[in-house]
Amino acid sequence: MLLVAPLIIILCIFYFYPLLKLFPESLYRDGHLSLENYNHFFRTPLYTFILFRTIRIAAETTILCFLLGYPTAYLMASVRNPRITALMMLCIMLPFFTSILARSYSWIALLQTKGFVNFVLINLGFIERPVRLLYNEYAVLVGMVHIMLPFMILPIYSVLRNIDTRLVKAARNLGANSREAFIRITFPLSLPGIGAGVMITFILALGFYITPALLGGPSTLMMSTLIDQQVNRLGDWEFAGAIVVVLLASTILIVSIFDKLVGLDKIYK
Amino acid sequence: MGKVQDKPILSLTNLKKIYGDYHAVNDVSIDIHGGEFITLLGPSGSGKTTVLNMIAGFEFPSDGHIIFQGQPIDLLLPEKRNIGMVFQNYALFPHMTIFDNIAFPLKMRRVNKAEIIRLVAEVLDLVELGDYADRKPDQLSGGQQQRVALARAIVFDPPLLLLDEPLGALDKKLREQMQIELKKLHTRLKKTMIFVTHDQEEALVLSDRIVVLNHGKIEQIGPPNELYDNPTNEFVAGFIGESNLLKGQVRSSESDLAVLKLDDGSEHKLELPGQVRSGDKVCCCLRPEKIILVDDNHTDFHLTGVLEDTIFVGETKRYTIRIGNKTLLNAREMNIRNKVGPKPGDRVKISWEPESIKLIQSTSI
Ligand SMILES: Nc1ncnc2c1ncn2[C@@H]1O[C@H](COP(=O)(O)OP(=O)(O)O)[C@@H](O)[C@H]1O
Ligand SMILES: [Mg+2]
Numbered sequence: 104m105l106l107v108a109p110l111i112i113i114l115c116i117f118y119f120y121p122l123l124k125l126f127p128e129s130l131y132r133d134g135h136l137s138l139e140n141y142n143h144f145f146r147t148p149l150y151t152f153i154l155f156r157t158i159r160i161a162a163e164t165t166i167l168c169f170l171l172g173y174p175t176a177y178l179m180a181s182v183r184n185p186r187i188t189a190l191m192m193l194c195i196m197l198p199f200f201t202s203i204l205a206r207s208y209s210w211i212a213l214l215q216t217k218g219f220v221n222f223v224l225i226n227l228g229f230i231e232r233p234v235r236l237l238y239n240e241y242a243v244l245v246g247m248v249h250i251m252l253p254f255m256i257l258p259i260y261s262v263l264r265n266i267d268t269r270l271v272k273a274a275r276n277l278g279a280n281s282r283e284a285f286i287r288i289t290f291p292l293s294l295p296g297i298g299a300g301v302m303i304t305f306i307l308a309l310g311f312y313i314t315p316a317l318l319g320g321p322s323t324l325m326m327s328t329l330i331d332q333q334v335n336r337l338g339d340w341e342f343a344g345a346i347v348v349v350l351l352a353s354t355i356l357i358v359s360i361f362d363k364l365v366g367l368d369k370i371y372k
Numbered sequence: 373m374g375k376v377q378d379k380p381i382l383s384l385t386n387l388k389k390i391y392g393d394y395h396a397v398n399d400v401s402i403d404i405h406g407g408e409f410i411t412l413l414g415p416s417g418s419g420k421t422t423v424l425n426m427i428a429g430f431e432f433p434s435d436g437h438i439i440f441q442g443q444p445i446d447l448l449l450p451e452k453r454n455i456g457m458v459f460q461n462y463a464l465f466p467h468m469t470i471f472d473n474i475a476f477p478l479k480m481r482r483v484n485k486a487e488i489i490r491l492v493a494e495v496l497d498l499v500e501l502g503d504y505a506d507r508k509p510d511q512l513s514g515g516q517q518q519r520v521a522l523a524r525a526i527v528f529d530p531p532l533l534l535l536d537e538p539l540g541a542l543d544k545k546l547r548e549q550m551q552i553e554l555k556k557l558h559t560r561l562k563k564t565m566i567f568v569t570h571d572q573e574e575a576l577v578l579s580d581r582i583v584v585l586n587h588g589k590i591e592q593i594g595p596p597n598e599l600y601d602n603p604t605n606e607f608v609a610g611f612i613g614e615s616n617l618l619k620g621q622v623r624s625s626e627s628d629l630a631v632l633k634l635d636d637g638s639e640h641k642l643e644l645p646g647q648v649r650s651g652d653k654v655c656c657c658l659r660p661e662k663i664i665l666v667d668d669n670h671t672d673f674h675l676t677g678v679l680e681d682t683i684f685v686g687e688t689k690r691y692t693i694r695i696g697n698k699t700l701l702n703a704r705e706m707n708i709r710n711k712v713g714p715k716p717g718d719r720v721k722i723s724w725e726p727e728s729i730k731l732i733q734s735t736s737i
Contacts, residue, residue, distance in 0.1 A: 272430050273463040275450040277524065278480030287476075291467050 106261050107299050110254070114306065119351070129344030140345035150329070150346075157326040158353065160240060160315075161308035164247040165255075168304050169297065171248070172255035176296075177289075179256075180263035195253050203250055207317040210246045211237060214318070238320030246314040251307060255300040262296030263289070298365055302358065309354050326350045379442070381406045381564050382427070382532060387436035389422050389588075396422045398588040400436070404566065406531075409558050411567045413575040414585030415611070420568040421460070423585075424534045427566070428457050441531065451480070456525035456533040461541060462517050464509040470496075470520050471505040477528040495523045498557075515546045522554075526561065535567045539574065551577055572612045576600065584608050600659075605733040609657045616663075616701045618656040619734060622648045632656075638696025642674045646731050655734035662728035663703035665691065665714065666721045673721040677701065679714045689713065693720060 132139035144150045179191045198206060213219045214236040221233040236242060266289060274284040312327040319325065324332070326346060333343035380403035389397040397419040404410050412420045425431040427438060429450030438445050445453055465473050471492055478488045496502050499519040509517055518538060525533055539547045539554075555578055558565055569575055575582050576596040584591040584599065584607070592599060592608045603609035606617065620634040622644070630644045632654070648654060666673050677695035684707075691703040691713075703722065705713075714720050 267463065269459050269461075269463040270465060272428075272450070273457070273459055273465070274476070275430075276428055276453075276455070276457045277477035278451050278454075278528070279476075280449070280451050283480065288465060 107258050107303065110303060114303075123351075125340075125344040125347045127344075128340055129342075129348050131341050140342050141349070143342065144345055144349060153324050153326060153329055154349065154353065156240075156323075157309060157350070158357070160243060160247070160325065161305055161311075163244055164251055164308040165301055165305045167244065167248045168251050168255040169301065172252055172300065173259055173293075173297070175252075176256045176259035176263055179260050180266075195256055198250070198253065203313050204317075206250060207246055207314050210242070210249070210314075210318055214242055214245075237318060238322055240319070240323055242318040243315050243323055243325070246318045247308055247311060250311075250314060251304045254303045254307060258299035258303065259293060259296040262293050262299075266292050294365075302361070305361075306354060306358070309357075310350065378405060380404055380439075381441060382566075383437075383439040384423070384427075385437045385439070387423070387426060387438065388434045389419070389426060389431060390434040395588050397426070397433075400585075400588070400590055402583055402590070402593065404564060406564055407562050409555075409565045409567065409578060409580045411569060411575040411579040411582045412585055413569060413572060413582050413611070416570055418570075418585040419588035420570075420585055421536055422588075424457070424536050424566065424568060427532075428455055428534055429453050454528075454530050456528070456530035458518075458521045458525045458533070458535045458538045460536045460538075462509075462521040462538075464517055464520055464524070466509055469506050469508060470501065470512070473509065473520060474524045474527050477524065481528060491527055495527045499523045514542055515550065518542065518550065522557070526557075526563070531564060533563050533565045535565060537568050537570070540569070540571075547574070554578065576612070582612075584611060586611075602730060603657060603732055606655060606657075606735050609732055614660050614702060616658045616660060617734075618658065618699065620654065622650055622652045622654060624650050634696050634699050636697040636699050638699070640675055640696065643726060643729075644731065645727070645729060648731075653734075655732050657730045657732045658701070658724060658728060660690070660702040660704040662724050663693075663701065664723045665703060665705065666723045668719075668721065670721060670723070673723045675722050677720055677722060679716050679718050679720050681716055682713065691720075693722060695722075 129140050130136055130138070175195075179188060179195075182188050182191065211218075215221075216233045216235065216237075218236070220236060221230075224230045225233065270288050270292070271284050274288045275281070279287060310327055311325075312331065315323065315325040316328050316331065319328065326349075330343050330346050330350075333339045333346065382402075382404040384400055384402045387397055387400040388395065400419075400423060402410070412423060414420055422431060426433050427440075429445070429448060429452075433446055440453070440455070465476065468476070474492045474495060475488050478491060483491070492505070493502070496505060499522060501516060501519055501523070504512060504516065504520075509520065512520065518541075521538065525535075535554075539550050542550060551574060554567075558578075567575075567578060579596055581593060581595055582599055583593045586607050591611075592604050594602075599608060599612050603612065603615070609615040609617065618632065618634060620632050623631040623633050623639060625631070625644075625648050628643050629641055630648055631639055631641050632644070633639045644654065644656065675695050677693040679691060680694050680700065681692040683690040683692075687707055689705050689707055691705070693701045693703060695701060701722070
């Protein structure tokens with residue numbers, strides 16, 4: 104859990120605070136106090152579509168991160184050789200030493216029409232001519248999963264690592280095979296780590312900007328890129344503020360639904 | 373108690389466990405008979421847990437064999453062995469209620485629901501925790517958790533129960549109480565139990581037989597009174613109870629009297645058990661309570677010495693007596709008559725029953 108605490112603080116300072124500053128802004132249209140910005144957002148199908156796409160991509164990112172991250176964390180926690188654990192930890196942390204920008208660009212290099220992936224697929228005979236792999240939801244998803252994965256792995260790993268190994272031995276002794284011991288002991292005891300990983304990944308993914316901007320292109324707008332468009336291209340701070348508030352409200356809503364379903368208090372027990 | 377004629381329920385033969393080049397368990401052979409309460413006794417690091425781990429199947433032996441109920445089980449998975457185990461610090465499942473903890477082995481054995489409820493209730497009754505079924509382990513005291521661990525290990529009726537220092541985490545009073553309960557449970561269930569402890573008193577109180585382990589090797593196996601009265605070597609003599617060791621060389625030996633030259637240089641004429649010859653290096657073990665301080669006008673005594681110190685411990689008095697140049701003997705005497713004993717500095721004569729002194733193997737001769 105200690106691994107997660109600083110992350111939460113950083114999230115609060117650099118994510119929520121600026122969002123809250125924008126709230127008063129969103130309540131003005133042409134200098135008058137009004138809800139017109141919100142009206143506009145919810146009456147335009149494109150915007151609501153973008154909102155749901157953002158939530159969906161964040162959810163997909165979270166699920167994929169979990170499916171890839173849990174086995175990785177499990178493997179790391181079960182290795183008893185500290186040098187191998189250290190090496191694996193280094194591999195997980197290595198991406199943090201490179202900027203997200205650089206990592207997203209490297210996905211462009213890999214996925215572009217004349218990129219490595221197309222090259223391999225053509226040479227293996229799966230396709231005849233290059234396909235467009237970039238600037239769609241899949242590209243965004245691949246990039247997001249790549250960047251978010253450590254945020255899923257680390258909390259799960261830290262919880263798995265601290266599970267008393269004798270509990271699994273006890274389960275085996277009492278007649279559980281290794282699969283049953285995992286399902287009944289290890290997995291339930293790792294739920295707090297999963298909860299923390301899912302929360303962090305999902306919240307970060309909802310507001311993520313660089314990867315959708317670079318890999319999604321203008322045709323795959325998400326909430327963050329939409330906000331950028333409103334501010335930097337159109338200079339409409341008031342409408343941008345409203346989008347920010349909608350995104351924040353959705354995040355809070357989804358987190359509290361998650362809380363109702365899973366019980367976040369269990370994570371901190 | 374089991375003798376050679378009935379087949380052992382568990383046989384360990386030349387069992388070894390080697391980590392790297394470290395022999396954690398070295399050539400351990402024990403035959404355990406049905407219904408026996410056997411204790412593995414040894415200091416920390418002597419390999420007790422490793423032996424249990426091999427019996428339970430968490431570790432594979434580097435060499436040797438384990439025969440359980442007539443079948444070799446060296447390579448059998450732990451879940452296939454049907455051996456109950458109470459872990460050091462219990463290893464209760466923290467996310468499950470007491471009921472679910474105890475029901476676990478039954479669920480794994482696909483016992484039907486009604487039967488599970490009945491069996492769990494029965495065993496909870498046995499350990500007197502009937503009202504705690506719905507609690508989580510962290511809501512129970514150490515002693516209660518201990519009993520849950522015991523209940524979980526016996527609910528599926530395994531023929532053999534392993535207990536790894538189960539009372540180690542309890543305070544003294546509770547531990548003594550649990551010892552009695554464990555003993556009762558053993559009498560009642562008639563299960564074979566292998567109990568691990570580093571506490572020699574606990575081993576003496578509970579066991580039918582004790583296996584003394586040191587550095588992964590068996591030092592001696594036997595019933596408590598035999599280990600206490602007839603330790604075969606210095607380690608056992610020192611580890612179980614208190615003992616005085618007289619080490620030296622036999623200078624001359626005629627009929628039943630020998631002259632023993634102690635390592636401190638002093639010579640004493642005394643009766644030694646068994647056959648000793650002139651020149652033999654020997655180590656004699658004499659328990660403190662077997663030493664009798666006799667009056668000065670007595671002629672029937674074995675050694676003389678000087679009283680160095682007296683400690684009064686309520687029901688007993690403890691004397692430290694110097695014999696020869698610097699060999700110290702501890703003696704213990706029940707505080708029955710309020711007689712005035714010797715004072716420090718007094719010369720004293722000491723005696724013992726002839727069979728109280730034993731020749732044992734010494735590690736340092
Ligand atoms: N997995 C292991 N790897 C290396 N050494 C071990 C391992 N398990 C136990 N040992 C060593 O074997 C010895 C015996 O350990 P153990 O059986 O736990 O002793 P005890 O239970 O009598 O205190 C100890 O010195 C311990 O360090
Ligand atoms: Mg141990």
